[in-house]
Amino acid sequence: MKHGKQYRKSFEKLDISKVYGIQEGVDIAKAMAFAKFDETLDVSVKLNVKKSHSVRETFVLPHRFAVEKRVLVFAKDEKAKEAEEAGASVVGAEDLVEKIKGGWLEFDVCVATPDMMRGVGTLGPILGRRGLMPNPKTRTVTMDIKETVGELKQGRIEFRADKGGVVHLPVGKVSMESSKVRDNIEAFISELSRKRPADVKGNFIKSINLSSTMGPGLKLKNKEEN
Template identity: 50%
Template sequence: MSKKMKAALALFDRTKSYTVEEAVKVLQNAAKARKFDETFEIAMNLGIDPRHADQMVRGMVELPHGTGAKVRVAVFAKDAKAEEAKKAGADIVGAEDLVEQVLAGNINFDRCIATPDMMGLMGRMARVLGPKGLMPNPKLGTVTMDVAKAIEAAKGGSIEFRANKEGIVQAGVGKASFAEGKLVDNVKAFITAIQRAKPAGARGNYMKKVTLSTTMGPGMKIDLSSVAAETSAGKAA
């Protein structure tokens, strides 16, 4: 264990759980000793079995202060919509030519958007983009005629979440250089989105464990009772 990790662990009690505010303060102070801008990462262990369709947790959430990461966006579109995508700031725009690039293994983007008329072509790439979580999906707003809005959301802090086969959802929710309040806002927005995405088939305890950490730092357990209070208040509002 490195000296920096030992120093970080000395800042809190690993047997206890903390509020989001407390965890952000501790982790941010520890991360300031690093030579790069660490990512704040959240992991949520959910009481679901993703093997059943009615227990899958997947969706999009727009973090109020973005992720702090540069997002490369590819748009599959033609003619006027292709021009619209370029003007809106898409990093890569194409149709059949872009499909061939992807099938050749050239995937130089983090998010993928397509207009509905492109879905016939997109099917050819499902085996390539699907496992990487990049396949456009109408339910997630990434198959749309409003490509400008989708690009703005992708670059502005909209992130996709999806439970893995163990029922865990993970995501980066900001950078250590963010103001403390902005990190807290982002973490709570993500937790609220997961709570609202609770599937109909979920039974019993839905949020089993929530942990907040930084790229090189230790994980801190979040007090589930405080999280439940926050999400309940959000729903009531």
């Protein structure tokens, strides 16, 4: 793949033979960013997992950097009131199901109480292909509406390993303080380590890479190898 002049100039700042500590790696990745927009910093982690393993979790990064999500909640009565008090952008029941069937999709994430899932399930063809369907595995089908809405507004995110055993996660912006990006990376790695399957032998984390949206990637130190 042929890269442009700015990419090649940026690449000169990188020592490809070096594995960087998190703080230094963040500083280098930020220094290599060259786009005119505020690039996102992404971490990709290669795991030692089998196809039968499921590595998936939701959690809140210490420092939010994305725009606050518009949270929609399917709930009735007291739970609907709880959602409104927690700051949900939209709250409704069957009326909201019909509104979405009519083409309205002005929200970023959906939460539903279990009793609403019969109606919400009919939205599968609409919400499913957009990754918006409430799901117990992502803790978006729940009776704990207050905590869930609060976490989502704070930036709760989901990570999961792809078919190749790699987990990708945005951890900050180039404009953020390096220490905050470092905190986010450390929190992500710690949370990921907790998902280690019991039958994994050897290192669970095989490699960690960091890059900005347009810049070259660099390797970060893996504590499991120390």
